[in-house]
Amino acid sequence: MSELSEVLGSLMISLVHARRLADEETAAVAEYYKDHPLLEGMSLPRVRVPELTIDMPLTINQHIPAKNAELDSPANVHKALMSHFNQALDDEDILSRTKSFQHNFDREARAALDKVTERQRNGDVRISKESMVRAVDEAFQKALKKSGSDKEVPFERLSAVNKQVRHNVSAIALKSRSTPPAIKTSVVSSEVKETATPQNSIRLNITIREEGLEWATGLENGQTKNKLMPE
Structure with missing residues (x-):
């Protein structure tokens, strides 16, 4: 059995490689x-397949x-985040200031992580790493304004720490990743012939x-750039 996405992907990949071989x-x-x-003065023969229609029987075996x-617990994310955050502020002078x-x-x-987790637990928003990243980023900016550290620490250094914080939250936010729905199919002629039913x-x-x-x-x-453009 194969997933329907693999079958469709294989068809498109085959057409790409057919074009390459041609x-x-x-x-x-x-x-x-x-x-x-x-x-030497004649035009070159070049075969293209601008459109390909395929009529293929298959059986649906499983959905x-x-x-x-699944998000990790706010406590775990917060603990890991603060550990990474303290490492980012590794300069003793900056730590003291x-x-x-x-x-x-x-x-x-901590408050932002608890809020996001509660909202996603209640089904208000779809679970995603980005929701945690944005919440922590907002907490970062709030903390800067309250403490006034944006005036004491160079902007470049704070930007680097903020970027590292966002990266770390993205890396540790999920306990398990999502998987899309899948349809298991059979496309081998002999299998289709043997197992096909009206249902x-x-x-x-x-x-x-x-x-x-x-x-x-x-x-x-001022730099040479190569881009893929439509023919």
């Missing part, structure tokens, strides 16, 4: 035309429901359209 052969033919006195992400900021951030971060068999009619890309080179802020 273009490689076109490149080989271009070399041949270039060196041939009678063919696997989605699994929601930001006692008020550290205290305020500890309190604000579990369908015909998948899918049209895949090809959109070619090409490299474009240009200058951006």
Whole structure:
């Protein structure tokens, strides 16, 4: 059995590689035309598949429901966060000048984490790492304003610490990640023939359209940049 997403992905990947193989052969033919006195002025033959329609029978064998992400407890996240935060303020001079900021951030971060966890437990918002990151970032800014450390510590240093805090929260926020729903299918002809019933068999009619890309080179802020652009 395979997931339906894998089946559809395989079809699209196969078309991509079919285009690659065709273009490689076109490149080989271009070399041949270039060196041939009678063919060098002719246009190159290039085969493309702008649209491909596939009619494929398959059986639906199993539906696997989605699994929601699970946040770690506010206490665990808070403990790990403050440990990383103190490591980020590793300069003794800065540590001594930001006692008020550290205290305020500890309190604000704990309250923010508790609030996000409660909201997500009640189903108000979907569980996500970003909700915790934003809550802690807001707590960081509140603590700065209350303590006035934004006037004592260089802006560049505070920005670096804030960035590190956001990164650490994102890394430790989830106890388990979410998984999307999945549909298990059989597409092998012999399996479909043996297991198909009116209840579990369908015909998948899918049209895949090809959109070619090409490299474009240009200058951006004085530097040469390569971008993939539509043909």
